[in-house]
Amino acid sequence: MLNNFKxxxxxxxxxIPDVTKAKVPGIFRGRPIxxxxxxDETALAELxxxxxxxxxxxxxxxxxxxFCGECAVQFPKKITFTTDYKISxxxxxxxxxxxxxxxxxxxxxxLIREEIRRLFGRSLKLRQVSAGGDNSCxxxxxxxxxxxxxxxxxxIDFVASPRHADGIVITGPITxxxxxxxxxxxxxxxxxxxIILAGVDAISGGIFADSPALNREFLTKHTIDLxxxxxxxxxxxFINGVLDLLRKRGGNFTYR
Amino acid sequence: MKPTEYIPIKNNQVIALKxxxxxDYEFFLELNVGFLKDNPARHCVNYFxxxxxxxxxxxxxxxxxxxxxxDVSSSLVGHTAVxxxxxxxxxxxxxxxxxxxxxxxxxxxxxxxxxPMRYAHERxxxxxxxxxxxxxxxxxxxxxxxGVGPIHAGIIEPGHFRFICNGEQIMHLEIQLxxxxxxxxxxxxxxxxxxxxxxxxxxxxxDSVVGHTTAFVNLWENLCGHTPEPALLWxxxxxxxxxxxxxxxxDLGGICADMAYQLGESVFGRLxxxxxxxxxxxxxxxxxxxxxxAGKINFxxxxxxxxxxxxxxxxYEPDFDEMAQQLFSLSSALSRMEKTGILSYEQLLEIGxxxxxxxxxxxxxxxxASHPFCLYETLHHEPIIKHHGEVYSRAQIRRLExxxxxxxxxxxxxxxxxxxxxxxxxxxxxxSAFVLTLVEGWRGEIxxxxxxxxxxxxxxxxxxxxxxxxxxxxxxxxxxxxxxxxPICNKSFNLSYSGHDL
Numbered sequence: 001m002l003n004n005f006k007x008x009x010x011x012x013x014x015x016i017p018d019v020t021k022a023k024v025p026g027i028f029r030g031r032p033i034x035x036x037x038x039x040d041e042t043a044l045a046e047l048x049x050x051x052x053x054x055x056x057x058x059x060x061x062x063x064x065x066x067f068c069g070e071c072a073v074q075f076p077k078k079i080t081f082t083t084d085y086k087i088s089x090x091x092x093x094x095x096x097x098x099x100x101x102x103x104x105x106x107x108x109x110x111l112i113r114e115e116i117r118r119l120f121g122r123s124l125k126l127r128q129v130s131a132g133g134d135n136s137c138x139x140x141x142x143x144x145x146x147x148x149x150x151x152x153x154x155x156i157d158f159v160a161s162p163r164h165a166d167g168i169v170i171t172g173p174i175t176x177x178x179x180x181x182x183x184x185x186x187x188x189x190x191x192x193x194x195i196i197l198a199g200v201d202a203i204s205g206g207i208f209a210d211s212p213a214l215n216r217e218f219l220t221k222h223t224i225d226l227x228x229x230x231x232x233x234x235x236x237x238f239i240n241g242v243l244d245l246l247r248k249r250g251g252n253f254t255y256r
Numbered sequence: 257m258k259p260t261e262y263i264p265i266k267n268n269q270v271i272a273l274k275x276x277x278x279x280d281y282e283f284f285l286e287l288n289v290g291f292l293k294d295n296p297a298r299h300c301v302n303y304f305x306x307x308x309x310x311x312x313x314x315x316x317x318x319x320x321x322x323x324x325x326x327d328v329s330s331s332l333v334g335h336t337a338v339x340x341x342x343x344x345x346x347x348x349x350x351x352x353x354x355x356x357x358x359x360x361x362x363x364x365x366x367x368x369x370x371x372p373m374r375y376a377h378e379r380x381x382x383x384x385x386x387x388x389x390x391x392x393x394x395x396x397x398x399x400x401x402x403g404v405g406p407i408h409a410g411i412i413e414p415g416h417f418r419f420i421c422n423g424e425q426i427m428h429l430e431i432q433l434x435x436x437x438x439x440x441x442x443x444x445x446x447x448x449x450x451x452x453x454x455x456x457x458x459x460x461x462x463d464s465v466v467g468h469t470t471a472f473v474n475l476w477e478n479l480c481g482h483t484p485e486p487a488l489l490w491x492x493x494x495x496x497x498x499x500x501x502x503x504x505x506x507d508l509g510g511i512c513a514d515m516a517y518q519l520g521e522s523v524f525g526r527l528x529x530x531x532x533x534x535x536x537x538x539x540x541x542x543x544x545x546x547x548x549x550a551g552k553i554n555f556x557x558x559x560x561x562x563x564x565x566x567x568x569x570x571x572y573e574p575d576f577d578e579m580a581q582q583l584f585s586l587s588s589a590l591s592r593m594e595k596t597g598i599l600s601y602e603q604l605l606e607i608g609x610x611x612x613x614x615x616x617x618x619x620x621x622x623x624x625a626s627h628p629f630c631l632y633e634t635l636h637h638e639p640i641i642k643h644h645g646e647v648y649s650r651a652q653i654r655r656l657e658x659x660x661x662x663x664x665x666x667x668x669x670x671x672x673x674x675x676x677x678x679x680x681x682x683x684x685x686x687x688s689a690f691v692l693t694l695v696e697g698w699r700g701e702i703x704x705x706x707x708x709x710x711x712x713x714x715x716x717x718x719x720x721x722x723x724x725x726x727x728x729x730x731x732x733x734x735x736x737x738x739x740x741x742x743p744i745c746n747k748s749f750n751l752s753y754s755g756h757d758l
Contacts, residue, residue, distance in 0.1 A: 003582050004519050010578060014526050026537030027555075029546070049452040066455055068546045073554045073678060081540070128411040132438050134754045136462025136543045139506070141411045146525045160409035177375055177386045177435045177757075178414060181406045207455045210446075213377035213439035231545060232462060 014147045019239050024083050028234070029067045031084040034058055034099040037077040044075050050200070050207055062087055062095040062105070062229040063203040088228040088241025095203075095227055107244050115192045116225065120166050121246050123155040126196070127165035127189060131182050132208070133172030136232035137199040141169065144235040151239050162186075167194030167225070173201040173208040179215040186222070194225040196242070198233045206231065262287075262318070262327035267627040268478045270691045273707055276315065276330045281339055284331035288316045289345045296619065297321040297626075299608050301694060301703045303342075303352035305360050306716050310335060312360050317692055317705070321626035326692055335360055341367040348608035351724055358384075374434035374757045378442060389432045391418050398422060402739065406435045413753035417742075424738045429731045436757035444717035450476070450550060450683060458545045460719060461755035466492070466499040467697025468719070468755075469548040471704040474629060475693040476550045479706060480683040484551060487673035491553050493631040494668050495535070495544055497661040500698035502531040504654040504661075505576070507750050511651050512583065514744040515592040523579045527572060534568050537561065550683065556675030566669060569662055580655045593648035597733040597745035600645060609729045611700015611722045612653050613749055617645030623696035632696075635664055646733075650748040657698075685712040697722065699752065721755030 016022045024030070041055040048071060052064035058078070060071075072079045084104070089095055091108035130138050144151045145158065159165050162185050174182065186195070197219075200206040205214060228241045261277055279287065292298050302317040315330045333339065341364035342349035354373040356362055361380030364370055372379070375386040393401065399422055406414035414435040420428040443456055457472035458465050470492045477484050506528040512520030532542040539547035539555040547555060583589055599609070604619045614621040622639035624632040640656045642649035685708050695702045700722030707716040730749045734742055 007519060007523060007578055007582060010575065011523055011526070014522075024536070025533050027540045028536055029540040047451065049447075049449065049455045066459075066545070067541065068451070068455060068458075069540055069554065070451055070546075074680075129407055130411075130413045130436075132436050132754070133413060134459045134462040135413055135752065136465070136545070138411050138413060139462065140542075143525075143529075146529070147522045148526055148529055158411055172436070173438060175435065175437055176377060177437055178406070180387065181414065181435070185407055201459075207447075207452065207459055208438045208440075208443065211377075211439040211443055213437050213442075231459075231541075232543060234542070 015150050016148055019149060019236060020243065022236060024085055024234070024236065028083045028085065029069050029081040030234075031062075031087050031105060032060055032065075032072070032079055032081045032097065033102050034060055034097055035078055035080075036100040039075050039078045044071060044078065047071055047074060050204070050209065058099040060097045061204075062097065063092060063227055064200065064206070064209075065229065066200050066206055066231040085234050085237045086240045086244075087230070087237055088226060088244065090226050090245060092224070092227055095229060112245065113192070113225070116194060117246060119192065120194070124167070124242065124246065125157050125159045125165050126167055126169050127162045127185060128158055128169045128171070129178075129182050129185050131170055131172040131178035131202075132175035132214070133199065133201060137171040137201070137230070140232045140235050141171070141198065141238065144238050149235040149239060151235075154239070154243060156239070156242055162188035163190070165189045165193070167196065169196045169198050170202045171198050173205040173211070173214050174216045174218060176213055176215040179218060182218055186218070195222055196226040196228060197224055198228045198230075198238060200229060200231045203227050203229060262329050264323070264325040264327050265692060266325060267623070267629050267694045268474055268691070270478050270481075270686055270689050273688050273690045276328050276690060278313075278330045278332055281331045281333055281337075284314070284316070284329060285340065285342055287329060288318060289342055291318050291327065292346050292348060296605055299610070299621070300348045300352065301326060301701065302692065302705055302718060302720050303349060304705070304718050305356045305362070306707060307360070308332065312337070312356075312362065314356065317703075319627065319694070321621070324627055326627070326694075328690070328692070333362065335362070338363045338365060340365055343367050343369070347606045350728065372434070374437050376434075376437055377439050386434055389416070391432070392420075392428065392430050394420055394428070399427065415753050419739060419742075421739055424740065426734050426737055426739050426742065429734050431727050431731050433727070433753060433756050436754040438754075438758065440758040441717050441719060445714050454549060460758065461721060461752045462543055463503055463752065464499070464697045464699060464702065464721070464755065465544045466495040466548060467695055467699075467702050468721075470496060470630070471693050471695040471702045473548055473550040474695065475691055475704050475706055476683065478693070479685045479689060479691045479708070481686065482551055482681055482683060485676060487556075487675045488551075488553055489630045490668060490673050491557055492548060493635070494557070494665060495547060496630070496695070496697070497664050498531060498535055499544065501658050501661045502528050502535070503698045503750075504658050505531065507747065508580070508583070508651060508654055510747040510750065511593075511647070511744060512589075514747050515589060517583070517586070517589055520579060520583050520589070523575070527576055527579070530568050530572055534565055537564060551681030552678045553675065554678045556678070557672060559672060562669050562672045565665065569665065573662060576658065584652070584655070590648070592744060593651055594646065596647045596741050597737055597748060598644070598646045599729055599733045603732055604645070604729065607728045607732065608725045610725050611696065612650065612657070612698070613700065613726045613729050615639055616642050616649040616653055618643050621701065623694045623701050627694050629693075629695060631668070635667065647744055647748040685714070687712040699723065699750070700726065719758055721752050723751040723756045726751050727756060
């Protein structure tokens with residue numbers, strides 16, 4: 001028992017006091033900035049393995065980006081990645097970045113349903129469904145609740161049953177073989193409920209987008225409440241994305 | 257023909273496809289099954305079919321850990337062939353033959369477990385649906401079944417576990433996978449650009465990004481006759497050992513979680529963070545996505561990074577040692593780990609278990625030692641071997657391998673090589689060639705194989721994650737254990753769903 005206390009003492013305080021202002025170490029690839037520099041645009045678009053870059057004007061879709069960083073290596077004057085991890089939005093369009101702009105990625109308050117803030121503002125229980133996810137997003141979602149990121153402090157938790165959940169978090173490109181289990185899980189969540197897509201695979205299919213082994217019909221049938229880019233999503237991206245969804249509207253809710 | 261006529265190849269060696277000897281099926285069967293007989297240093301690293309017109313070319317790759325070669329042979333059979341199975345004579349081939357059956361429709365008359373493997377989209381029989389998997393069942397009023405999944409209670413990948421229990425005791429476990437199937441192997445052929453293929457390799461399974469990507473780039477460079485600068489091999493070795501430390505640490509936390517030892521869960525869980533954060537400092541991703549590239553590295557390792565990594569390890573190690581010391585001397589923890597989920601040496605051999613899960617009970621399977629790649633030959637790697645085959649051994653192996661990896665990293669950091677600026681090399685794959693690559697990831701042996709056509713285009717890309725073998729080890733290990741011990745058994749293996757389903 002004493003040893004346990006000693007270890008606890010040696011570990012000190014590990015939690016990140018303010019997850020909305022924390023800095024990520026090193027050269028994390030977060031929100032990219034596209035300059036107006038003139039480059040061979042066709043070569044730039046051709047380079048991207050997931051067709052996230054379009055030209056005329058040059059735009060980069062974070063919902064398709066795998067954050068491999070190759071564009072920034074080969075076209076350093078055109079594209080740079082910042083460490084800004086707040087890259088989620090409830091508006092798919094807002095994930096598309098334009099050249100010459102350096103704007104924070106925002107929520108679209110008009111798209112946030114009234115019941116989300118009213119019912120889930122202080123407590124949001126989520127069921128996670130991996131539908132072809134490669135286990136990296138899944139591990140980052142687990143990390144969101146470790147002693148460092150400690151997402152539970154905001155009343156946001158992952159729960160074991162859809163019956164206990166207020167919504168689902170989907171990772172992975174949604175395989176044909178997971179299409180039915182996903183639909184059944186969603187149906188088992190009591191209404192009102194939300195859907196969060198975590199990671200490039202879930203948002204656009206990522207590198208698997210044109211695979212015949214996928215079935216993404218689920219996404220055409222239901223409204224998506226939040227898109228969280230990343231490959232995988234960083235725990236801070238996830239936590240801030242969900243916090244923004246819950247508190248942006250009204251703006252009078254503060255966290256202790 | 258004498259049953260020694262294979263083509264022996266080294267890890268990463270490229271050969272002409274036509275140089276793989278082709279035998280009639282009966283001889284091919286005897287040859288490969290006979291190869292395993294009474295020799296624990298030998299096992300099947302890959303066995304697959306390759307569509308050749310109206311026929312299927314079966315290619316079998318048998319590793320011999322003593323001679324450090326992989327013996328390759330083949331046989332041409334019809335699409336509608338009805339054949340005796342390898343599996344009836346040696347269970348090593350169980351999964352491989354199920355895959356051949358699923359993909360091509362070849363029937364095995366005496367395969368004891370001929371069920372769909374992953375319900376791949378290109379399966380021969382499209383009427384087979386994942387919802388109708390033929391589970392084994394027992395008619396008895398005393399036994400009951402417990403079905404778990406495909407969606408699990410935690411945040412993990414999907415798969416279905418069907419237990420047959422007598423009261424609390426597990427009599428039988430059947431693990432049905434395939435939910436994660438994304439068609440990775442097919443996409444390797446469809447997507448022609450190197451970066452697309454590298455990205456695919458990085459997304460095979462997120463816990464082994466370095467492992468699978470290293471396998472791909474080693475394969476690709478060799479297939480294209482490209483000799484990488486030594487610094488790249490150094491970086492891959494370093495990244496592999498960092499990945500091993502990170503996952504092993506997280507797994508020790510998971511094992512603690514599954515025995516409700518919260519301090520261990522928290523401390524090991526948080527100790528994983530500085531390691532993966534270092535990967536981010538080096539390459540911009542906590543999972544090392546974007547780090548390993550064929551012919552180059554976009555993030556050269558620097559003297560500053562070397563200092564930083566020394567500091568990270570110097571702070572990690574005492575914390576890790578203290579926690580591990582406590583975990584492995586806590587009687588309540590030991591009583592949960594000891595004699596739980598045991599597999600005997602003989603069972604491991606039959607299953608063809610690889611990697612850490614083989615080393616837990618005297619079976620030395622470690623590609624770093626037996627078929628060395630990257631810098632492992634110069635590190636003189638000695639596999640860590642335990643002898644009890646249970647959760648305790650699997651946890652101990654992690655503890656010792658973490659320490660060993662830290663030692664290797666310190667060794668590597670003594671000579672940080674000079675890195676060139678990232679330059680794109682040109683790659684042209686050899687035509688009509690076959691290449692096989694083995695990498696020891698943290699979980700075990702990763703095998704990638706490729707075949708090119710007369711123009712040098714990829715016409716086959718085969719991936720085998722260590723989980724391919726080891727899922728059966730988990731299913732066998734839980735027999736006669738209480739069902740409440742399933743989570744800790746499962747975590748002690750920590751197998752990949754996406755790596756299996758592809």
